[in-house]
Amino acid sequence: MGTGEPTEIPVFIDNGAERVKSGTLLVLLAGFGGLLALMAFAGIDSIQVLGQVEQRNVQVRQMFLLRNRALEQIRSAVYLSGTYARDFLLETDPARAEIHRANLQRIHGQMESALASYSRSISHGHTGAFQTLAAEIRQFWKTLDPIFQWDAREKHVRIESFLINQLSPRRNTTLKIADAIGAMNERELSAGDDQLEDIFDRFRSRLTWMLAITLAVGLLLAAFTIRHILRLARDADLRYRQIARAQSELKELSARLVEAQEQERRAISRELHDEVGQSLSALLMELGNVGAVAPAGNTEVRQHLDAIRKLAESSVNVVRNMSLLLRPSMLDDLGLVPALQWQAREVSKRTGMDVTVTADSVADDLPEEHKTCVYRVVQEALNNCARHSSARTVEIRVLQKNGRVLLVVQDDGRGFDSQQVRGMGLLGMEERVTHLGGAFRIRSEPGRGTLLSIELPLQTGAPQLVA
Secondary structure: OOOOOEOOOOOOOOHHHHHHHHHHHHHHHHHHHHHHHHHHHHHHHHHHHHHHHHHHHHHHHHHHHHHHHHHHHHHHHHHHHHHHHHHHHHOOOHHHHHHHHHHHHHHHHHHHHHHHHHHHOOOHHHHHHHHHHHHHHHHHHHHHHHHHHOOHHHHHHHHHHHHHHHHHHHHHHHHHHHHHHHHHHHHHHHHHHHHHHHHHHHHHHHHHHHHHHHHHHHHHHHHHHHHHHHHHHHHHHHHHHHHHHHHHHHHHHHHHHHHHHHHHHHHHHHHHHHHHHHHHHHHHHHHHHHHHHOOOOOHHHHHHHHHHHHHHHHHHHHHHHHHHHHOOHHHHHOOHHHHHHHHHHHHHHHHOOEEEEEEEOOOOOOOHHHHHHHHHHHHHHHHHHHHHHOOOEEEEEEEEEOOEEEEEEEEOOOOOOOOOOOEHHHHHHHHHHHHOOOEEEEEEOOOOOEEEEEEEEOOOOOOOOOO
8 A cells, every 4th residue: 555755844943042051051961070070189188198097107107117116126135235244254264265156256246236227217206315325325335345355363353343343224214215216106106097097087188178169069069950940841841832732723724724625625626526527417318309400411410419419428537537636526425335335346446456345244333434534544545555565456344343433455466664654645654544533553564465454432531543
């Protein structure tokens, strides 16, 4: 079944609406972009601050552990050096005394290494205490230097005095200084913790401000967006109502135009049938009367009368056909089914298609608009079949059941893509059907024919399409 020529609906672009849309898009992009930039800045800044805090914490801990380890080595060396010095002085065996002396030298080397390690990690506030400790340690080892020159008798005589009056006080002094430095290290560690806490406080304050700014911008953006969306929704609702009202008015206007067209066709058809047709019939009768009184031997006159009679008869046939095509009188006089059957016969004679009509239980008192709608849909469908589908057979089925009128027109033509092609003929049929509250469906595929079906309710209600 053909579709008629497809139509294109012009699209009008509202430049003002496009500018508003572009401006809104730019504002939203700028707002959300700024919000995302703030969030990204806050995130990057937080990561940097946390990295600095972690780095500072690691640095403070490492320096504390390094200095504390060096002090422990110094303390241990001081204790061990005193023990080895005492053992050296008490030892009478020269070989074993040499072992104690070697241990003292090894301890001395370890202490110097610990001092060098501490000096590399020393802070500005520890310089004086560290220098005091280093000087005290040097004095400690100078105190031990004379004992290596004593012989066995001197060791025995001077050991007690040396241990009590020189070694022990010097060792105690050194340990006190080391303890004092250890306490300073602990205070510095505590100060480092305070610094970290201060960094965390500043970070917390900055993050709070950043969060407050981000929330404020987000709230402003959300308020603007909501306001703009609500305005767009109001505009869209207003435009929708305007469009719906315009569509309703267009449908009403279209229905009035169709009704006016049908009335005009009916009037023209009756004028042709009653006025022109009767005039031509009277002309034929008068020609018959003239032929009856014309001389029998005047062949020229009779030839002219015959020509006029044939022309008048042809005109009568043309007028009758025009009248039937405009509005078949049998649709008003005999009903829908005879009009459809007449139309099927005429299309079959004119195109050679095999058109059949099957009508079951269709009442003669159908509403005028329903009869007209079914007749015009069939007329347009047959016209499309003849022009576009190259169909051989067309089947028309009409059924009245459960307060509904069902019409199915099916052909075996070449078909078409019903989702892509919509001509004026199909749009006109659908408009007629929907104006009466009916349902319209067309199903077709290329090479598989076309099935058109409509359903018209005889009473007000939601239509249900029967396939």
